Amino acid sequence: MSKVIDVELRGIIKKFQNNVVVQDFNLQVEQGEFIAFLGPSGCGKTTTLNMIAGFLDPDGGDLLIKGQRMNGVPPYKRELGMVFQTYSLFPHMTVAENIAYGLKLRKVGKQEMQERVKRVLELVKLPNVADRYPKQLSGGQRQRIAIARALVIEPSLLLLDEPLSNLDAKLREELRDELKRLHQEIGVTTIFVTHDQEEALALSDRIVVLNHGFVEQIGTPLEIYNQPASEFVHTFIGKTNRMEGEVIAIDADGIKVRTTGGLLIQAAKQAREFSLQQKVIVFVRPEKIKLSDTGVHTGANQVEGHLQLASFLGSYTECEVVAGKHTLSVKVQMSDKSAEREAGTTVYCNWDAEDVLIMPAERG
Ligand SMILES: Nc1ncnc2c1ncn2[C@@H]1O[C@H](COP(=O)(O)OP(=O)(O)OP(=O)(O)O)[C@@H](O)[C@H]1O
Numbered sequence: 001m002s003k004v005i006d007v008e009l010r011g012i013i014k015k016f017q018n019n020v021v022v023q024d025f026n027l028q029v030e031q032g033e034f035i036a037f038l039g040p041s042g043c044g045k046t047t048t049l050n051m052i053a054g055f056l057d058p059d060g061g062d063l064l065i066k067g068q069r070m071n072g073v074p075p076y077k078r079e080l081g082m083v084f085q086t087y088s089l090f091p092h093m094t095v096a097e098n099i100a101y102g103l104k105l106r107k108v109g110k111q112e113m114q115e116r117v118k119r120v121l122e123l124v125k126l127p128n129v130a131d132r133y134p135k136q137l138s139g140g141q142r143q144r145i146a147i148a149r150a151l152v153i154e155p156s157l158l159l160l161d162e163p164l165s166n167l168d169a170k171l172r173e174e175l176r177d178e179l180k181r182l183h184q185e186i187g188v189t190t191i192f193v194t195h196d197q198e199e200a201l202a203l204s205d206r207i208v209v210l211n212h213g214f215v216e217q218i219g220t221p222l223e224i225y226n227q228p229a230s231e232f233v234h235t236f237i238g239k240t241n242r243m244e245g246e247v248i249a250i251d252a253d254g255i256k257v258r259t260t261g262g263l264l265i266q267a268a269k270q271a272r273e274f275s276l277q278q279k280v281i282v283f284v285r286p287e288k289i290k291l292s293d294t295g296v297h298t299g300a301n302q303v304e305g306h307l308q309l310a311s312f313l314g315s316y317t318e319c320e321v322v323a324g325k326h327t328l329s330v331k332v333q334m335s336d337k338s339a340e341r342e343a344g345t346t347v348y349c350n351w352d353a354e355d356v357l358i359m360p361a362e363r364g
């Protein structure tokens with residue numbers, strides 16, 4: 001069975017004046033896929049989305065939608081739904097009129113129009129606001145209406161530019177779940193722009209990590225999290241401990257590194273090849289480190305340290321442990337019996353060799 005490719009970017013380049021803001025972007029989006037563009041502010045997410053939508057034209061490369069070259073084709077000929085970074089409902093139109101706008105342009109009959117508006121309002125769980133004006137809605141409700149307006153035309157492609165920004169944490173999470181449910185229900189091919197790694201991990205089939213207009217990595221959330229292609233990807237996708245060091249032993253089981261802060265760290269075999277005395281960077285995620293009060297080993301690695309700070313954050317406690325010349329961040333889950341921690345005590349940090357990621361110190 002051959003997969004259907006809905007969107008394809010082939011070596012897409014975008015410049016503003018002489019400033020290259022998107023460089024050699026290559027991507028194939030399969031039908032029904034949920035793709036996130038993830039990266040820091042200014043990395044080119046909106047610019048790329050606008051090229052897919054047709055609001056900007058690439059300066060190089062080819063853009064294909066359903067196999068058709070789309071360079072130079074205006075947005076209204078692309079059959080796509082878009083939610084903009086600053087959601088832009090028409091203030092002088094009611095919710096129903098806002099949603100119906102795209103249907104009117106497409107000359108859909110009055111009765112069908114009413115039915116479709118009603119259906120899409122139910123889909124976004126706001127069946128009773130059809131007659132209100134945007135200013136009579138909360139921010140989160142407005143964002144849901146913007147999503148409804150994009151969905152009502154039954155687009156073959158849905159483009160969402162940070163549709164959950166400007167919301168408080170709880171509402172963000174609720175709407176995120178709703179987007180996921182919506183996607184499962186209607187299965188429309190979706191490209192979702194965000195700078196929030198949790199959102200990208202929770203929603204996507206695949207994530208494209210962008211940095212300064214460069215694609216750093218394309219992969220499933222698990223691949224991005226566990227097999228980052230670069231230090232940038234690893235550090236952008238979640239909190240981590242970073243230690244510089246040097247490879248002092250390599251054998252069949254793995255690699256041993258001495259850090260500049262005086263720790264000996266055992267790592268399992270890595271995807272990359274390393275050589276003796278190579279300068280490297282060692283990473284261990286805070287949630288992979290277990291704290292204990294005794295020196296009994298529970299993993300291949302153990303370091304003695306001084307608990308400097310313990311911040312209770314509800315479901316977990318974030319600890320800072322000074323070990324050697326390093327300060328390690330440790331996330332202690334509250335299900336852990338020894339979760340109540342007080343600063344000023346001696347603790348032991350334990351972690352497995354499998355939880356150590358090593359990267360070359362020089363990028364390459
Ligand atoms: N019309 C424009 N003219 C000149 N430069 C622009 C223009 N639009 C965007 N840029 C620049 O291009 C780069 C990428 O912008 P873009 O809006 O794609 O970033 P983004 O990844 O969406 O960031 P954010 O997360 O802040 O929305 C930025 O450096 C920006 O300043």
Ligand SMILES: [Mg+2]
Binds near residue numbers: 045046047085
């Ligand atoms: Mg943007």
